[in-house]
Amino acid sequence: MAKNVLILPGDGIGPEIVAEARKVLERVNQQFSLGLELNEALVGGAAIDATGVPLPDETLAAAKAADAILLGAVGGPKWDTNPDFQIRPEKGLLGIRSQLGLFGNLRPAILYPQLAHASTLKPEVVSGLDILIVRELTGGIYFGQPRGYRTKEGGVREGFNTYVYDENEIRRIGRVAFEAARARNKKLCSVDKANVLEVTVLWREVMNELAAEYPDVELSHMYVDNAAMQLVRAPKQFDVVVTGNMFGDILSDAAAMLTGSIGMLPSASLDANNKGMYEPCHGSAPDIAGQGIANPLATILSAAMMLRYSLNAPEAADAIEAAVSKVLDQPLRTADIMSEGMRRVSTSEMGDAVVAALA
Numbered sequence: 001m002a003k004n005v006l007i008l009p010g011d012g013i014g015p016e017i018v019a020e021a022r023k024v025l026e027r028v029n030q031q032f033s034l035g036l037e038l039n040e041a042l043v044g045g046a047a048i049d050a051t052g053v054p055l056p057d058e059t060l061a062a063a064k065a066a067d068a069i070l071l072g073a074v075g076g077p078k079w080d081t082n083p084d085f086q087i088r089p090e091k092g093l094l095g096i097r098s099q100l101g102l103f104g105n106l107r108p109a110i111l112y113p114q115l116a117h118a119s120t121l122k123p124e125v126v127s128g129l130d131i132l133i134v135r136e137l138t139g140g141i142y143f144g145q146p147r148g149y150r151t152k153e154g155g156v157r158e159g160f161n162t163y164v165y166d167e168n169e170i171r172r173i174g175r176v177a178f179e180a181a182r183a184r185n186k187k188l189c190s191v192d193k194a195n196v197l198e199v200t201v202l203w204r205e206v207m208n209e210l211a212a213e214y215p216d217v218e219l220s221h222m223y224v225d226n227a228a229m230q231l232v233r234a235p236k237q238f239d240v241v242v243t244g245n246m247f248g249d250i251l252s253d254a255a256a257m258l259t260g261s262i263g264m265l266p267s268a269s270l271d272a273n274n275k276g277m278y279e280p281c282h283g284s285a286p287d288i289a290g291q292g293i294a295n296p297l298a299t300i301l302s303a304a305m306m307l308r309y310s311l312n313a314p315e316a317a318d319a320i321e322a323a324v325s326k327v328l329d330q331p332l333r334t335a336d337i338m339s340e341g342m343r344r345v346s347t348s349e350m351g352d353a354v355v356a357a358l359a
Ligand code: NAD
Pocket: 013, 017, 072, 073, 074, 075, 076, 077, 090, 093, 262, 263, 279, 281, 282, 283, 284, 285, 286, 287, 288, 293, 294, 295, 296, 298, 336
């Protein structure tokens, strides 16, 4: 049966990088007879310009009907000044995440040996780095109620948010992480602040309960402040890290930068049935949009994750990842990963090189 992939190019460099991922998907579709049907829809600023809203009903319906979604990026200065937060491009993205229940965010941080010099850390600390951060995406302090901003008696301003998780939310993200660890090196580190925050005492309890179901996975716990330190001190001690929404937001960006370039990092956001939205970790890069110089590899690697996690095509995923590595063995670099002795290539030349390496 045909599998339906919805492509959402979005704004800024989104359409440029997604076009390259589409080329690669079309190539593996043919090569591995995957039967993928690729369709496109509007989201973000592009949707605001065309329809007045960041997530048109047709786009949401197409997202719900699709087997998987590939997103470029949304946002840009053109829409940043709108005082109505409901008509901001980011609302399109958050709307899809919440409407589709995409609670499991997977962010691999892999350092390709060919780019070891791009990290700010010493090569011996990061070379061979391959870790996976699993972040809870639809709960925690970002969504807890009550929340607000008020002026108290005496004119004192007060802002407040509520950090809340129930055990079901913790258990379902825990399962995603244990399963991922099981498919990798069988080591899972759960990050919390159980010495201070009661909600994360529950987090730790539930992770320990789950561990009984995964005797082949070694579970450890770490406080978030120590985890931040360990990530830059000795990142290779980790295999899979699981944590809540806010800690995950911060730690996954830190882990991303260990690898040197944001243009290389894919991500997946999954629901309970492994349906998901796949996107590069970076934004719409308005500073370089339209110049044909953006690195499309994060989006191409996101397409590989999509094939692996949502479309049950692991061979095609492996082939794309191997093709990217083969391209990096050649002296071809987009501007963000450029170094001495390399030849600078455009966004579409990089996409073409990956397609050629698939042959
Ligand atoms: P950004 O990630 O867009 O850009 C940060 C820097 O990295 C810029 O210098 C940019 O040129 C560079 N960069 C990013 N992707 C690159 C690529 N593929 N190749 C080469 N260089 C690349 O972050 P920002 O500047 O903070 O945000 C710009 C816009 O993107 C904002 O409107 C923001 O809200 C939005 N944003 C969207 C998403 C998303 O759609 N998921 C995520 C983050 C930011």
